[in-house]
Amino acid sequence: MPKDHGIGASSKRREDVRFLTGRGKYTDDMAIAGQVHAVFVRSQVAHGRIKKVDTSNAAKMPGVLAVFTGEDFKDVGGNPAGWLIKSRNGEAMREPKRPVLAHGKVRHVGDAYAAVVAETLAQAKDAAQQIADDSVIEELPAIVDMAAAVANASNRVHDEIPDNLCYDWGWIEDNRAKVDEAIRNAPHVTTLELVNNRLVPNAMEPRASIGEYFPGTGDYKLTTTSQNPHLTRLLVAAFVLGIPENKLTVVAPDVGGGFGSKIYHYGEEALVLAAAKQLARPVRWTAERTESFLTDAHGRDHVTKIELACEKDGTFIAFRTETMANVGAYLSNFATVTPTFLHGTLMAGPYKVPNVYVNVKTVFTNTAPVDAYRGAGRPEATFSLERVIDKMCRELGLDPFEVRRKNFVTTDMFPYTTPVALVYDTGNYHATLDKAMEMADVAGFETRAAASKAKGKLRGLGLSTWIEACGIAPSHLVGILGSRVGLYDAATVRVNATGNISVMVGAHSHGQSHETVFAQIVADKLGIPEASVEIVHGDTSKIPFGMGSYGSRSLAVCGVAMAKAVDKIIAKGKKIAAHMLEAGEGDITFADGKFSVAGTDKAKTFGEIAFSAYVPHNYPLETLEPGLEETAFYDPANFTYPAGAYLCEVEVDPDTGKVDIVGFYCADDFGNIMNPMVVEGQVHGGVGQGIGQALLENTRYNEDGQLLSGSYMDYAMPRADDVPFYTVDYSCQTPCTHNPLGVKGCGEAGAIGSPPAVVNAVIDALHRGGFTHVTHIDMPVSPSRVWSAIHG
Amino acid sequence: MHNFDFVKPSSIADAVKAMGQDGAQALSGGQTLIPTMKQRLAAPSVLVSLTGIKEMQGVCMGEGGLHVGAATPHAIVAREAKSHYPALAALAGGIGDPAVRVRGTIGGSIANNDPAACYPSAVLGSGATVVTNKRKIAADDYFQGLFTTALEEGEIVIEVVFPIPEKAAYVKFNQPASRFALTGVFVAKFASGVRVAVTGASQNGVFRWTDAENALGRSFNAQMVSGLTVDASEMIGDLHGTPAYRANLVKVLTSRAVAAAG
């Protein structure tokens, strides 16, 4: 019998009541009396020297209240990089200033160099156009291609950075010589050069921000589309504008998707606050879709050469990669950690490979900043590994399933330390592979392939056995590696006098279902109805602290903080119960919502204890404070390591190159499952995004740095008929060993594991069709690319 | 968007008069024009809506074949042309999404003449006649390249008259993002011969593939296309396909259209 409430139940998403009935309240929905509108003047060229920005005509236009240029912000701080990465030679990375508004130079199409605030949006737009007309920007040659950027020292995105290189990172540098040696001596080496295509995040809700300033108190408020309101507060307050943190409230209300792009602080947020202060009026801005395409932090964009050295029987000896990672024009907050510690550390996969070395050169270009996007580094690692393994199997005529089996870390090896410095706590990679093969009916594949052939189609099967790392931690380690922040999370559990509960959590929910799932956990632990628990998030004035939602960390880090706070509530409840029941504290047990004296029928309900805490008439006031509210901060001892096996089955039309995904099978190990329905939803969404990357999404800048795929006319998002009915299983569970919930994280898995499964399936189909000269097709594997590969 | 005046005449004469104003532009379904205005890429001072004119609405059989009023939305054509001209109805039913189909019109589509639009292939492939407030224009004379037509300043398309072929089919290969035609082929077999019109592929917009017309005129059979070659040099190359790929699609889709026409 599946559970109908609490941990493990598929409780319906309570947030859907407002979302599905049009009652969500997003930043752009907030109408504030006296509000005025900001519009940004954005560069039309990818690279240019700002010769003149004349705002005098614009300032006189109807309704215009204020104009701003880069000059106005040149003395305030820049938006910093969250991680300081060291190059192989020990040098610090190059961190150019990222100003609120571009000053001196514009560095990508869409880079804002001025802003207008006016009474109406139309007036602000007219004035912004006027500023654009009155400005002189001398166009410079655009730096778009990464290899050219590094090779050409005279053309610079940032004048002070000669080779456009942020850093040249090696992981682990001490492995380098050994890995080189192993590859030199290996019986077989497979080499693959590939591109991990740049993606535009395309959250349904565009970025939006409202700045308010209250002259009576000197307080500021920023309402903004953020996955991470406390981080935004920290950055705006301490790094950029110099507002005391206690005078700034950041609210992230309902947020319509982020996928990473809303983790970061952006200049528009600082501008609306500065303008609100100057005008003492609420200043609002909502991105138009074109602005989203041009200025949201993009994802991926790696160019990689990977080598796999192995025995003739497919036993892995070494992996070596050289990657160029595009960071775009400026360092977005997590841009430097994504291609390094979130990518290089995963380059051993779920395999017992003894030698791994990863080199990443991170490069500035005149393109939009690139940062973490659903999966962040791990999809890039997984794609490189699973593609090169597939290629190796074809070269040596080996069975891809057997090769994975032969190389998996086995259950007796945990905890397992990889050559790239992670310690996998637990897992069972054989189990998920077996499960995926059973679900996909691999045995029946040949029959299905024959049926496809009869229709003139080519059928293929692609495998990806992936692992990832969630809930990046612990703080003392990430501090050594270069993080400027800690990576714990926090929650406050406030039991009200009447026994119902408000839980203030640091994680921010923008599609993840925290409001439902976190309530299930609290209710389960306290033995009370889920409806008695309310989850509060997204407001720095209400929640204790938080590092936001990204990296599949919400449950594994913040959820655990919350569980620990609940444990503190129970511990205090026992003290209160012991007093009320006139028993020793050690004799009190708590189960099913009741505090009982062990071995007797004496008991108090949770509600009675809560009431007593707030109406402490019969209460141990000498030794115990009244009230029932506890906060916990939790800093995990390690990452969590979800893993799984994905199988994708495709049909390819050789005449048009069109790929249809006819089946997609996911066997995931997420540890303990809090809400199966939500987990399935997360996997569906993640796989959908992975299929989008694999088949459709093509972010392309031309050589002038113009974004060719800057609208939905040219940027293909996956639609319902592009994706199959998914078959998802999460029954293989090896609970995380170092958090008390035994949970791992499921938010990014789909996007991490799926792209190589899709591409491997297409290559398989082509080989079965006799097109054995096709060894790789870069994503997106579009019809034109497939057809061209066949005929290439 | 900039401010504009809006008029909605109920007769063609009034519409023609309104179009005489400075900065006037016809507005039909608005599926192309309104987004362009929102992006401030067009700023007409007067919008003359054509959707309130009775003669420009609806589908009916008449002299010369099927008459489709220029302001008839795709959804109406999809439903009401079905019994008269199924291939045309199917084409209309495959344009965009439901919201686009209930607003977008045939007149707007062929006045705009987007090189990836579906309707131009049906108009050219059927040898239809474009009737304006001034004249009748044969399809072969009407389409003159990317976003270019025989229409003069202020001229309004009133209706399109389609001769009904013995057999016809439209096969569209979707551009993955916009889902306009990456390439689309309309094949129509008349007693007098076969017409093959291709959209989405050429740098010069919709065109007739005469080699295929001749071959299929000899025998209306998909195999007749297999020996032909399509010159890739005039084809569009962009994010979604190379010229060679589009040339291939022209051939593949023509075969499939012939097969679908039966």
Ligand SMILES: Cc1cc2nc3c(=O)[nH]c(=O)nc-3n(C[C@H](O)[C@H](O)[C@H](O)COP(=O)(O)OP(=O)(O)OC[C@H]3O[C@@H](n4cnc5c(N)ncnc54)[C@H](O)[C@@H]3O)c2cc1C
């Ligand atoms: C999301 C989306 C998807 C689409 N997908 C497709 C597709 O798959 N295939 C396809 O073919 N099309 C597609 N379209 C285009 C759509 O079908 C319309 O045909 C097109 O937008 C033009 O028709 P309209 O009635 O909206 O014209 P409008 O936008 O009103 O006008 C377009 C132009 O034509 C002029 N005009 C309008 N009517 C007349 C007239 N009677 N006489 C003279 N000039 C006139 C206007 O002045 C304007 O310049 C799509 C559009 C959208 C928004």
